[in-house]
Amino acid sequence: MADQPWLTAAATRTVMKALEAAGGPGCARFVGGCVRNSLMGQGVDDIDIATRLRPEQTIAALKAAGLKAVPTGVEHGTVTGVSERQPYEITTLRRDVETDGRRAVVAFTEDWAEDAARRDFRLNALYADAEGTVFDPTDGGLEDAAAGRIVFVGEAETRIREDYLRILRFFRFYAWYGRGAPDAVGLAACGALKDGMGQLSAERVSKELLKLLAAPDPRPSVRAMQDSGVLAQVLPDVQPLAVFEALCGPSDDPVLRLAALLPADEATVVRIAGALRLSNAVRDRLAAIVADGPTVSPGMGEVAARAAIYRLGQRAFQDRLRLAQAATGGDGEALRQLAEAWSAPRMPVGGRELAKLGVKPGPETGRVLKAFEAGWIADDFPEDGHEDRLRGLLAN
Incomplete structure (x- = not known):
């Protein structure tokens, strides 16, 4: 692992030298995702560091080296160091004092094994020093990373009872890093404790959930979630997986994949989005996929497709098309290209044009404009003849 670009980068070296200047050689090690991903041949986005230094010592060490120190979570031992605009999350070694299934009360320690024991999975409890030497306190993390196994540290039920989110994390890490069947012990524990x-x-x-659905191929993980009862715990109205399974190949969009798991009912989708506290943008997109409007299918003609794009908008049309294609197996590529290339025109007439024809503002204006729009769409958006149509x- 010593030749990893992130490990040998000058910014990284500067941070580690700053910490070791204060705490001595070996007082800080890389941990978690950067070590795991490097061993598994995947990209590294974030660099986390564990250290024996206390938060105040970490801050002092960074400042002494001329680096920025941000106290992002000092009560939990975390300080973010910034070197050459690159953030490094640096956390003091910890052990759990008390847990309640949602959060933990921690105490600082200098014992690497104690810090590893409170982590979720063995492949996330791997550490590496500044030279890239890897340490495996659980004696299983290296084998798990090599085999693509997601195994809880210690007893699976104990880890889950500490934080029930680890159930979803089990399936999320399996979706991203797992190979073969999921760990049977961990899967059974997730199913048994899902109510938590x-x-x-x-x-x-x-x-x-959205991180899980963003994996290159989340299908095996979602199947395992369904078989264990966890999926229904998260999405009580979850639909059969056939459309989701067919969609996951051509689309890597986590929101669209979520839509494939939800019922085609706008009120239900809005309720689920609210229960999950999804962002307004995600909620509105999910609702638009199932709201009343034109039916979209891979076999529809271009005239009908342009009418649907006009009514639904480009995003909702493309979302409906992808889901319809997954459901029917049809080829929607030509229609997707049409949706990307065609810009829906603006309604060419309004109250001003009717006023010129002697129509005063009121119910008659709305009736005529609605009828005009319907005919204009049906005729595939002609560019002229508007006044004659209004007169008719x-x-x-």
């Missing part, structure tokens, strides 16, 4: 997820905040649940509508 009811005490979690909706925001934490939805964040994990007024004559009826």
Whole structure:
């Protein structure tokens, strides 16, 4: 692991030298995702560091080296160091004093094994020093990373009872890093303790769910969630997985994948989005997929497709098309290209044009404009003849 670009970067070296200048060689080690992903040949986005230094010592060490120190979570031991604009999350070694299924009261320690013992999975409890030497306190993390196994540290039920979010994390990490069947012991524990997820905040649940659905292929993980009863715990109205399974190949969009798991009922989708505390943008997108409007199918003609794009908007049309394609197996590529290339025109007439024809503002204006729009859409958005069409509508 010594040749990893993130490990040998000057910014990283500067941070580690600053910490070791204060705490001595070996007082700080990389931990978690950066170590795991490097061993598994995947990209590294975030660099986390564990240290024997207390938060105040970490801050002093960073400042002494001329680095920025941000106390992002000092009560939990976390300080963010910034070197060459790169953030490094640095956390003092910890052990759990008390847990309640949602959060933990921690105490600082200098024991690497104690810090590893409170982590969720063995492949997340791997550490590496400044030279890239890897340490495996659980004696299983290296094997798990090599085999693509997601195994809880210690007893699975104990880890889950400490924080029930670890149930979803089990399936999320399996979706991203797992190979073969999921760990049977961990899967059984998740199923047995799934009711405990009811005490979690909706925001934490939805964040994990969307991360899981963003995996390159979340299908095996979602199947395992369904078989264990965890999926129904998260999404009580979850639909059969056939459309979701078919969609996951061509689409890597986590929101669209979530839509494939939800019923085609706007009120129900809005209720679920609210229960999960999804963002307004995600809620509105999910609702638009199932709201009343034109039926979209891969076999529809271009005239009908343009009418649907006009009524629904480009995003909702494309979302409905992808789901319809997954449901029917049809080829919607030409229609997707049409939706991307075609810009829906603006309604070419309004109250001003009717006023010129002697129509005063009122109910008649709305009736005529609605009828005009319907005919204009049906005729595939002609660019001229608008006044004649209005006169014809007024004559009826």
